[in-house]
Amino acid sequence: MINRVKNFGIGAWSLIKGLAVTLKYCFKPAVTLQYPTQKLPMTERFRGLVGLRPEKCIMCYQCVKICPTGCLAITHKQEDKKKTLETFKYNMELCCFCGLCAQVCPTSAIIMTDIYEITVYDRKKLAINLLDPKKYDEWTGATIK
Amino acid sequence: MMLSILDIIVLLLIGLAVVGFIAASAMFLIWWERKVSAHIQSRLGPMRVGWHGVLQSIADAVKLLLKENIIPAGADKLVWWLAPFFAVVPSVMVFVAIPFGKNLIVKDLNVGILYIMAVSSVCVLGIFMAGWGSNNKYSLLGGMRSAAQIISYELPLILSMIIVAMHAGSLSMQKIVAAQSGYWYILHPTMTLAFVVYMIAATAEVNRVPFDIPEAESELVAGFHTEYSGMKFAMFFVGEYTNVFLISAIATTLFLGGWHGPILPPALWFLIKTYGIVTVLMWVRWTFPRVRVDQLMGFAWKVLTPVSFLNLAVTGWLLLK
Numbered sequence: 399m400i401n402r403v404k405n406f407g408i409g410a411w412s413l414i415k416g417l418a419v420t421l422k423y424c425f426k427p428a429v430t431l432q433y434p435t436q437k438l439p440m441t442e443r444f445r446g447l448v449g450l451r452p453e454k455c456i457m458c459y460q461c462v463k464i465c466p467t468g469c470l471a472i473t474h475k476q477e478d479k480k481k482t483l484e485t486f487k488y489n490m491e492l493c494c495f496c497g498l499c500a501q502v503c504p505t506s507a508i509i510m511t512d513i514y515e516i517t518v519y520d521r522k523k524l525a526i527n528l529l530d531p532k533k534y535d536e537w538t539g540a541t542i543k
Numbered sequence: 544m545m546l547s548i549l550d551i552i553v554l555l556l557i558g559l560a561v562v563g564f565i566a567a568s569a570m571f572l573i574w575w576e577r578k579v580s581a582h583i584q585s586r587l588g589p590m591r592v593g594w595h596g597v598l599q600s601i602a603d604a605v606k607l608l609l610k611e612n613i614i615p616a617g618a619d620k621l622v623w624w625l626a627p628f629f630a631v632v633p634s635v636m637v638f639v640a641i642p643f644g645k646n647l648i649v650k651d652l653n654v655g656i657l658y659i660m661a662v663s664s665v666c667v668l669g670i671f672m673a674g675w676g677s678n679n680k681y682s683l684l685g686g687m688r689s690a691a692q693i694i695s696y697e698l699p700l701i702l703s704m705i706i707v708a709m710h711a712g713s714l715s716m717q718k719i720v721a722a723q724s725g726y727w728y729i730l731h732p733t734m735t736l737a738f739v740v741y742m743i744a745a746t747a748e749v750n751r752v753p754f755d756i757p758e759a760e761s762e763l764v765a766g767f768h769t770e771y772s773g774m775k776f777a778m779f780f781v782g783e784y785t786n787v788f789l790i791s792a793i794a795t796t797l798f799l800g801g802w803h804g805p806i807l808p809p810a811l812w813f814l815i816k817t818y819g820i821v822t823v824l825m826w827v828r829w830t831f832p833r834v835r836v837d838q839l840m841g842f843a844w845k846v847l848t849p850v851s852f853l854n855l856a857v858t859g860w861l862l863l864k
Binding site: 413416417419420423424426427429432 | 579581582583584585586587590826827829830831
């Protein structure tokens with residue numbers, strides 16, 4: 399009998415403690431964001447869409463070789479010893495955002511941007527010309543580090 | 544008694560005012576519950592429709608109005624169709640005897656408490672009809688559980704209300720409020736116990752967490768209203784929140800001095816106290832887990848009912864002494 403009363407007391411006290419915990423959380427600020435209007439800043443090493451700094455590219459083709467899905471394609475022309483980039487195509491549809499191209503690039507010409515809202519209404523828009531400076535205007539918050 | 548046209552118009556206006564208040568109150572409570580639950584879980588809740596999402600319930604109501612009314616193939620059509628009305632109409636009828644202010648009461652019945660208990664008991668019929676009529680095993684189980692639970696908890700509920708009636712010497716709600724003009728009944732030791740018993744039993748009566756086994760999502764989908772959609776579902780929902788308001792309003796009237804209070808107008812005091820209790824109920828809902836069926840019934844019959852009987856005996860002895 400004494401044990402039952404004691405258990406009842408412990409139970410009742412635990413209920414009050416539980417209420418205190420929820421009350422405390424009730425007045426803490428919310429941890430969620432109002433997504434389309436407020437956005438979480440992406441971390442430094444976040445792997446979003448692939449970006450390119452064309453002036454740094456030395457046309458070594460290492461990114462094309464290492465890409466596991468083969469989503470990068472480069473063409474260049476050579477006059478004497480000077481190479482110039484002609485095209486740098488990035489097929490986003492195939493990209494698996496592994497970041498190997500950025501890792502292997504000797505001059506850090508290829509970088510991973512923080513763009514993660516990558517949906518489009520037209521499938522053709524998934525094939526991106528990385529030499530086009532306006533290539534990521536489609537997706538909001540486009541910043542190339 | 545012959546009713547003149549004027550009387551009928553006055554009656555209609557009173558009815559409209561009551562139904563309007565119920566609808567507005569239910570919508571506010573739904574929004575408020577979503578906000579309270581969100582903040583307890585470190586979220587924000589509805590934020591888009593109106594200031595901090597205040598118009599969210601209206602948007603939801605419009606959505607429910609436009610939804611298709613689907614009747615299950617094997618349903619008992621008449622019972623299925625009538626059930627939401629049986630769930631809502633008793634809660635609307637209880638409003639007749641709720642005193643919002645000194646003269647702000649539809650009709651001060653001299654059997655107020657008895658009337659409230661008698662009419663609100665009909666709610667269980669609506670829930671059971673919904674469970675039966677849906678021809679769905681989950682609904683039927685929900686309805687049966689609800690019937691068992693509500694009938695079990697009615698006993699401690701009524702016994703704790705009788706204590707108030709014994710102190711006030713009347714069943715009329717206005718007279719009970721008038722008897723509390725000096726001090727609130729909750730300050731009386733036996734009444735404090737009665738208040739605690741009342742709140743626990745009332746939470747079980749309106750099927751709220753931790754006593755929400757009739758609509759336990761993890762076991763019974765949505766319980767008795769699994770098969771309802773559109774406006775019929777909305778009626779169950781409004782009925783549920785109206786019942787929450789009602790048990791809080793009755794608690795305010797019986798234990799917290801009703802509309803008595805300094806400075807502010809009586810009706811405002813009444814609403815502040817009532818919504819305060821509703822907020823506490825929401826706080827409880829978002830804190831505790833659900834109890835098991837056997838625990839629930841055991842608690843009603845082995846703890847609450849004996850405690851209420853003991854409390855009743857002690858109160859009687861104190862009053863006669």
